[in-house]
Every structure is written in C-alpha cells, then in structure tokens.
Amino acid sequence: MKRKIDGLVEWIREQVNNAGAKGALVGISGGIDSAVVAHLIKRAFPDDSLGVIMPCKSNSKDAEDAMLVVSSARIKAMTVDLTDVHELLLSKINHEIKQRGEFDESGAQLGDANLRARLRMSTLYTLANNYRYLVVGTDNAAEWYTGYFTKYGDGGVDLVPLVHCTKGEVREMARILGVPEPIITKAPSAGLWEGQTDENEMGTTYEMIDRFLRGEEIPEKDREIIERLHKRSEHKRKLAAAPPKF
Numbered sequence: 001m002k003r004k005i006d007g008l009v010e011w012i013r014e015q016v017n018n019a020g021a022k023g024a025l026v027g028i029s030g031g032i033d034s035a036v037v038a039h040l041i042k043r044a045f046p047d048d049s050l051g052v053i054m055p056c057k058s059n060s061k062d063a064e065d066a067m068l069v070v071s072s073a074r075i076k077a078m079t080v081d082l083t084d085v086h087e088l089l090l091s092k093i094n095h096e097i098k099q100r101g102e103f104d105e106s107g108a109q110l111g112d113a114n115l116r117a118r119l120r121m122s123t124l125y126t127l128a129n130n131y132r133y134l135v136v137g138t139d140n141a142a143e144w145y146t147g148y149f150t151k152y153g154d155g156g157v158d159l160v161p162l163v164h165c166t167k168g169e170v171r172e173m174a175r176i177l178g179v180p181e182p183i184i185t186k187a188p189s190a191g192l193w194e195g196q197t198d199e200n201e202m203g204t205t206y207e208m209i210d211r212f213l214r215g216e217e218i219p220e221k222d223r224e225i226i227e228r229l230h231k232r233s234e235h236k237r238k239l240a241a242a243p244p245k246f
C-alpha cells in the first residue's frame, strides 16, 4: 500500500506538470475520500495544494470534520460557504417551474442535491483558474462503477487518482497517511440531505461492491443492484453523445 501511495503522489505530480499547471486543489467534505486526496496532493505539492471547504446547508459537524482533515494533512485551506448562493439560484429556478405549474417534488429534491455538487464544482474551477491548479476528484472504484456521483458535479474534475481503489483500499491508505480515525470510521455520506448515507441510498454496501469488483461471489440481490446502477450510469463515464456527421 505504501508503494501505491508513492505511485499516486508521483502520478499526480506528473499530470499537473504535463498540464503546465502549478499545483492541485480538492473539495474537503470531512469524509474519507477527500481526506485521502487532500493528503496525496499535499505530498505531491507541499506549497501548491489547496483544500476547499464548501458548506451548503450542511451539518456543522461536517465542517468540523473537514477542519480535522486540514490539520492532519497540514494543507492550505479556505472556506467558501455556498448556502445563500444555492438558496438564491434554486429559488429562481423553482419559481419559473412553479409559474408553469410543472413543479415535480421528487425531481426537485434531486435537483436541489445535485445543484450543491455542481456549485462546488464551479467554485473549484474558479479557484483553479486563479491559482493555475488542476481540480482533483475523489471518486473511488465503487462510486465510479455504480455511477454514485453527480454528473458534472463531484464527477466534473481533471484527475481521479482513487478510481482504481476499492473503498477498503481507501481506508487502508487513510490509515497510512494519518487521516484521523473518526473520519475513517464514520458512515460514508454525500451529505446532500439530512441523514443521507451512501449505503442506504444505494441499497447495498461498500463491502459488497468491493467484493463484486474483486470478482468474488456476492448475494444475487446485491449483484442485481450493482449491475443495475452500473448500467443506468453508463452515460456518466462517457463524453457527451455526438451524432454522426450528416
């Protein structure tokens, strides 16, 4: 695992240098995936790495956890609170939909949640332009395979260093890197609504997804869920569909 960490740090450094950029930045949520990426980019660019904490109607515990990550990685950090921006933009959009009598409650909840992820993406790219950094994503192999990310939100990034790592491997890496234990053991959550956890929403567990990705036998019910999620999210792992030249 130490070799893997060194390899990823070197790979990030090469990608940034080949792009002619100066460093790297990541959104720090207080979860384990962004904690690991924060540690990796700090190792790759000790003086040119940035962690960005972006509360958006979030639980204050998340920002406290994010600060724990910042201290453990000793990474430069800033906070950009997106709560009021999100509220304003969402109310403008929903006002237009409601005026037409076309408001859909369940679609709106998803729209609200995904807008948070897309505002974070826009914030990171604005900072990337300013500092000449690349935006580093946090998707791991399980999230990538199941499409458990917002298209052009947390999925809208320049580099995805953890994309071949199972959640279990991310945990192992976190321990070696010195990520604080409470961050490693808490339930993974997108934090997009109160009480959301990844495993509840997906209907299966990271342990099952990791086992599936290693080619091990898992219960039929879990296999079906994972295959359904994978198929449904095919479009997220590709460039936008283009027509043939007519």
Ligand SMILES: Nc1ncnc2c1ncn2[C@@H]1O[C@H](COP(=O)(O)OP(=O)(O)OC[C@H]2O[C@@H]([n+]3cccc(C(=O)O)c3)[C@H](O)[C@@H]2O)[C@@H](O)[C@H]1O
Pocket: 110, 113, 114, 117, 143, 147, 148, 149, 150, 151, 153, 154, 189, 190, 191, 192, 198, 201, 235
């Ligand atoms: N076949 C197709 N071909 C081309 N495009 C297609 C498509 N089907 C849908 N689309 C497009 O994709 C959109 C749906 O995708 P998207 O907007 O991503 O939305 P969707 O996949 O429905 O929702 C995102 C999921 O990711 C989870 N998430 C988000 C962010 C962070 C985390 C986390 O772990 O922290 C998890 C979130 O809780 C939710 O379950 C549709 O509105 C449509 O525009």
Ligand SMILES: Nc1ncnc2c1ncn2[C@@H]1O[C@H](COP(=O)(O)OP(=O)(O)OP(=O)(O)O)[C@@H](O)[C@H]1O
Pocket: 026, 027, 028, 029, 030, 031, 032, 033, 034, 035, 052, 053, 054, 055, 056, 058, 062, 120, 138, 143, 154, 187, 188, 189, 190, 191, 198
């Ligand atoms: N409040 C936030 N501030 C900054 N970045 C955020 C915030 N919430 C989400 N993000 C970004 O979106 C990414 C996707 O979230 P995700 O929940 O998959 O990862 P995580 O929180 O790092 O780990 P876990 O999956 O264990 O919760 C985060 O890794 C982070 O880069």
Ligand SMILES: [Mg+2]
Pocket: 029, 030, 031, 032, 188, 189, 190, 191
């Ligand atoms: Mg999270």
